[in-house]
Amino acid sequence: MSKDRHDRDSLIIPPHYRKLKRGPQVILPKDIGAIITYTGVNKNSICVDAGTGSGWLAVSLAKVAKHVTSYDIRDEFTQIAQKNKEMEQLDNLILKKGDVTKKISEKDVDLVTLDMPSSEKALKNAHKALKTGGYVVGYLPHFEQVSKFVDNLNKLKFNNLLTIEVIVRDILVREQGMRPSTKGIWHTAYLVFAQKQ
Amino acid sequence: MSKDRHDRDSLIIPPHYRKLKRGPQVILPKDIGAIITYTGVNKNSICVDAGTGSGWLAVSLAKVAKHVTSYDIRDEFTQIAQKNKEMEQLDNLILKKGDVTKKISEKDVDLVTLDMPSSEKALKNAHKALKTGGYVVGYLPHFEQVSKFVDNLNKLKFNNLLTIEVIVRDILVREQGMRPSTKGIWHTAYLVFAQKQ
Amino acid sequence: MSKDRHDRDSLIIPPHYRKLKRGPQVILPKDIGAIITYTGVNKNSICVDAGTGSGWLAVSLAKVAKHVTSYDIRDEFTQIAQKNKEMEQLDNLILKKGDVTKKISEKDVDLVTLDMPSSEKALKNAHKALKTGGYVVGYLPHFEQVSKFVDNLNKLKFNNLLTIEVIVRDILVREQGMRPSTKGIWHTAYLVFAQKQ
Amino acid sequence: MSKDRHDRDSLIIPPHYRKLKRGPQVILPKDIGAIITYTGVNKNSICVDAGTGSGWLAVSLAKVAKHVTSYDIRDEFTQIAQKNKEMEQLDNLILKKGDVTKKISEKDVDLVTLDMPSSEKALKNAHKALKTGGYVVGYLPHFEQVSKFVDNLNKLKFNNLLTIEVIVRDILVREQGMRPSTKGIWHTAYLVFAQKQ
Numbered sequence: 001m002s003k004d005r006h007d008r009d010s011l012i013i014p015p016h017y018r019k020l021k022r023g024p025q026v027i028l029p030k031d032i033g034a035i036i037t038y039t040g041v042n043k044n045s046i047c048v049d050a051g052t053g054s055g056w057l058a059v060s061l062a063k064v065a066k067h068v069t070s071y072d073i074r075d076e077f078t079q080i081a082q083k084n085k086e087m088e089q090l091d092n093l094i095l096k097k098g099d100v101t102k103k104i105s106e107k108d109v110d111l112v113t114l115d116m117p118s119s120e121k122a123l124k125n126a127h128k129a130l131k132t133g134g135y136v137v138g139y140l141p142h143f144e145q146v147s148k149f150v151d152n153l154n155k156l157k158f159n160n161l162l163t164i165e166v167i168v169r170d171i172l173v174r175e176q177g178m179r180p181s182t183k184g185i186w187h188t189a190y191l192v193f194a195q196k197q
Numbered sequence: 198m199s200k201d202r203h204d205r206d207s208l209i210i211p212p213h214y215r216k217l218k219r220g221p222q223v224i225l226p227k228d229i230g231a232i233i234t235y236t237g238v239n240k241n242s243i244c245v246d247a248g249t250g251s252g253w254l255a256v257s258l259a260k261v262a263k264h265v266t267s268y269d270i271r272d273e274f275t276q277i278a279q280k281n282k283e284m285e286q287l288d289n290l291i292l293k294k295g296d297v298t299k300k301i302s303e304k305d306v307d308l309v310t311l312d313m314p315s316s317e318k319a320l321k322n323a324h325k326a327l328k329t330g331g332y333v334v335g336y337l338p339h340f341e342q343v344s345k346f347v348d349n350l351n352k353l354k355f356n357n358l359l360t361i362e363v364i365v366r367d368i369l370v371r372e373q374g375m376r377p378s379t380k381g382i383w384h385t386a387y388l389v390f391a392q393k394q
Numbered sequence: 395m396s397k398d399r400h401d402r403d404s405l406i407i408p409p410h411y412r413k414l415k416r417g418p419q420v421i422l423p424k425d426i427g428a429i430i431t432y433t434g435v436n437k438n439s440i441c442v443d444a445g446t447g448s449g450w451l452a453v454s455l456a457k458v459a460k461h462v463t464s465y466d467i468r469d470e471f472t473q474i475a476q477k478n479k480e481m482e483q484l485d486n487l488i489l490k491k492g493d494v495t496k497k498i499s500e501k502d503v504d505l506v507t508l509d510m511p512s513s514e515k516a517l518k519n520a521h522k523a524l525k526t527g528g529y530v531v532g533y534l535p536h537f538e539q540v541s542k543f544v545d546n547l548n549k550l551k552f553n554n555l556l557t558i559e560v561i562v563r564d565i566l567v568r569e570q571g572m573r574p575s576t577k578g579i580w581h582t583a584y585l586v587f588a589q590k591q
Numbered sequence: 592m593s594k595d596r597h598d599r600d601s602l603i604i605p606p607h608y609r610k611l612k613r614g615p616q617v618i619l620p621k622d623i624g625a626i627i628t629y630t631g632v633n634k635n636s637i638c639v640d641a642g643t644g645s646g647w648l649a650v651s652l653a654k655v656a657k658h659v660t661s662y663d664i665r666d667e668f669t670q671i672a673q674k675n676k677e678m679e680q681l682d683n684l685i686l687k688k689g690d691v692t693k694k695i696s697e698k699d700v701d702l703v704t705l706d707m708p709s710s711e712k713a714l715k716n717a718h719k720a721l722k723t724g725g726y727v728v729g730y731l732p733h734f735e736q737v738s739k740f741v742d743n744l745n746k747l748k749f750n751n752l753l754t755i756e757v758i759v760r761d762i763l764v765r766e767q768g769m770r771p772s773t774k775g776i777w778h779t780a781y782l783v784f785a786q787k788q
Binding site for chain 3: 605606607608620621623624625626627628629630631633634651654655734737738741751752753755756757758759760761762763764769781783784786
C-alpha cells in the first residue's frame with residue numbers, strides 16, 4: 001500500500017468535523033485544541049461562548065466540558081449550530097439568542113470564549129460571569145483587535161495574559177519522499193488568554 | 198495597569214500545568230490540544246497511552262475522556278505520573294507497567310497515543326486494541342521516525358493518514374508596541390494520525 | 395566523520411559575518427538577503443541607508459552594489475561601522491553623520507533602506523532621493539510601526555507595497571536523526587517594500 | 592489613497608522578477624536572498640550553478656557576482672535561461688550544456704549551487720572546483736535528499752555545515768486592519784550550506 005493515502009484535506013477538517021455544517025467561517029481544530037489545553041477545560045467545566053457562528057467551538061467544548069451556553073445575536077447562525085448540536089447529540093449545549101456585550105446570565109463559569117467583531121466590549125460581562133481563576137479567550141484575526149482587547153483586559157482584574165498564534169503545518173509523507181506541503185493555511189486568528197484574578 | 202503583565206512562561210506551560218511534576222521531557226499543551234481535537238476525544242472516549250513519561254498527556258486526556266490507561270516500562274516515570282494523577286484527582290486514569298510492543302490488554306478503544314523510542318513497533322497491537330474508526334497518534338521528534346511509522350501504518354488497515362507539526366508563536370503586547378517574541382520553541386515533534394479502517 | 399559537525403551558530407551569523415563588529419542590534423543575513431532579492435540590488439545600484447547602526451546592512455549592500463551612503467545621527471555607531479568598512483575594504487561605502495528625516499543629499503538612487511525609531515518620517519526625503527522604480531524598504535520590529543509606515547507610504551507616490559516577515563529555521567542533521575532545532579529566532583522585524591511611481 | 596494597494600503577488604515574484612520567463616519550477620527570491628548572504632557572494636565572486644532550469648538563480652547571482660557559469664543537461668531549460676540572460680543583459684553569465692556529476696571545468700570558484708535530482712553526486716566535483724573557504728549550497732525539497740547530501744558532505748573536506756529552511760510570510764496591511772495572509776507558500780526546499788576546508 002502506498003504512502004500516498006495521506007489525507008491532505010484533514011489538515012483543516014479532520015474526519016469527525018467534516019460531517020458538521022459550516023457557515024462562511026469556522027474556528028478550526030488547531031485553535032480549538034489550544035483553547036482546551038491552555039485553559040484546562042475538562043469534564044467539570046462550565047463554559048460560555050459568543051458568537052456561536054457555525055457552532056464548531058461550542059460543539060467541541062460541549063464534547064469535553066460539563067455545560068456550554070453559546071450566544072449569538074444572528075438567527076441564521078444559531079440554526080446551523082442547532083443542526084450541528086443535534087448531529088452530535090449534545091444535551092449539555094444551550095444555544096441562546098443574545099448580546100453578551102449587554103448581558104451574560106451565567107455565573108461562576110470556568111471559561112468565556114469571545115469571537116465577535118468587538119469582543120473587547122464583552123470583557124466586563126465576561127469578568128462578572130467568570131469564577132476566580134476562570135479564563136477568558138479572545139479569537140482575534142487582526143492586530144488592532146488584539147491591541148484593543150489587551151487594553152480592555154488591563155482595565156479589569158485579569159492576569160496571566162498570553163497572546164499566541166497557533167500554526168499547523170502539513171507534512172507530506174510519500175513514495176517520492178517526505179516534505180512539508182508547498183502551500184497551506186498561515187493565519188486564522190490570534191488567541192488572547194487571561195485569567196480572572 | 199501595564200500591558201507588560203504578559204506572561205511569557207505560559208507559552209510552554211499554562212498556569213494549570215505548572216503545578217504538575219515533570220521529568221526531562223513532557224508533551225506540551227500545544228501538541229496535546231491538537232491530539233484532542235484531531236481525534237475527537239470526548240467524555241465517552243476510552244484511551245490507551247504509552248509511554249507514560251511524566252504523564253502530562255495521560256493526565257490531560259483523563260481530564261476530558263472517560264477512561265485512560267497509560268503504559269510505561271520504566272518505574273521512575275510511573276512515579277512522577279502517579280503524583281500528577283493524585284494532584285489532579287483522576288480516578289479514571291490507570292498507570293500500568295508494561296510494554297505495548299508486546300501486549301495491549303484493552304479492547305475497543307477510541308484512541309492509542311504512542312510516544313516511545315520505537316513507536317512503530319506498537320502499531321500492530323494498537324490496531325488490535327482500537328475500535329473501527331478509532332485513532333492512533335504517533336508523537337515523533339525526528340523525520341526518520343515519521344518515515345518508519347508511516348511505513349508500518351501502511352502495512353496495516355489504517356486510513357486518513359495525516360502528519361502535522363503544531364507551532365505556537367508568542368505575541369508580545371506591550372506599551373512600546375506589539376510584536377512576536379524574538380526567540381521561542383520551534384519544534385517538539387511531528388504528530389502522525391491514522392484511523393483504523 | 396559525524397553529521398554532528400553541523401554549525402548551529404551560523405544560523406544567525408554565517409562565518410563571513412562573524413569577523414564583523416557589532417553593537418546591541420544588527421540586521422541579520424536572513425533579512426539582508428530578502429532586501430537584496432526583493433529590490434533587485436545589483437552591481438549598478440546606488441543605495442542610501444539609515445541609520446547605519448553597526449553597518450551590517452550597509453556593508454552587505456556595498457559588497458553587491460555600486461555605491462552605498464549610510465547615514466546615522468549617532469557617533470558611536472558610525473565608529474563600529476567604520477571598522478567594519480575597513481575590515482571589508484569597501485571604498486564604495488560612505489558613512490555620513492546626518493539625519494535623513496531632515497535631508498538626503500543623494501539623487502536618482504535605486505534603494506533607500508530605513509531602520510530608525512521613526513522611519514516613516516524619512517519617507518518624503520526617500521521619495522525625493524529615489525529614481526522612478528527605485529525601492530524604499532522599512533525594517534520595522536513592531537506592528538504599530540508598520541501601520542504608520544504604510545499610512546505614510548500611501549500619502550506619497552509609491553506602489554507595489556509589500557510587507558513580509560522572513561523566518562529562517564535551523565534543521566539539525568545528526569547521527570540520531572534529522573529534525574528542526576527545538577528553539578530559535580522567531581522574529582526580528584517586518585520588512586515593508588514599496589516602489590517609487 | 593487606500594492601504595489596499597498592497598501587492599499580494601509580489602510575495603513570490605517581486606516586479607523585477609516578473610519579466611523573466613519561467614519553466615515549471617523556479618528558485619524563489621526568498622531562497623536566492625539567503626544563498627547570497629549566507630555565502631557572502633559579492634562583486635568579486637566566481638560562481639558555478641547546476642542545473643540551470645529557468646535560470647532565475649543563475650541570473651540573480653550574475654547580477655551581484657563577477658562571473659557565473661550555469662550547467663544543465665537539458666536543452667529546453669537552457670533556452671529559457673538564455674532568454675532571461677538576454678533580457679537582463681548579463682555578459683558575465685555563461686550557460687553551458689553539461690553534467691556536473693561528471694565534470695566541472697572551473698577552478699578556484701567561490702560558490703557552487705546545486706539544484707538537481709541527485710545533487711549529492713556532484714559534491715566531489717564541487718569540492719575540486721571550489722577554493723578553500725568557498726561554499727557549496729544544495730537546494731533540496733525532500734528530507735531524504737538532505738540526509739544523503741549531508742552524508743556525502745561528511746565524506747569530503749567540508750565544514751561549517753548548516754541546513755535551513757527560509758520562510759516568507761505575507762502581512763496584509765489594509766483599511767480593515769493588519770494581519771498575516773490566510774494562505775501562502777510554506778515550503779520550497781531546504782538549503783544546505785558547507786564550506787570547503
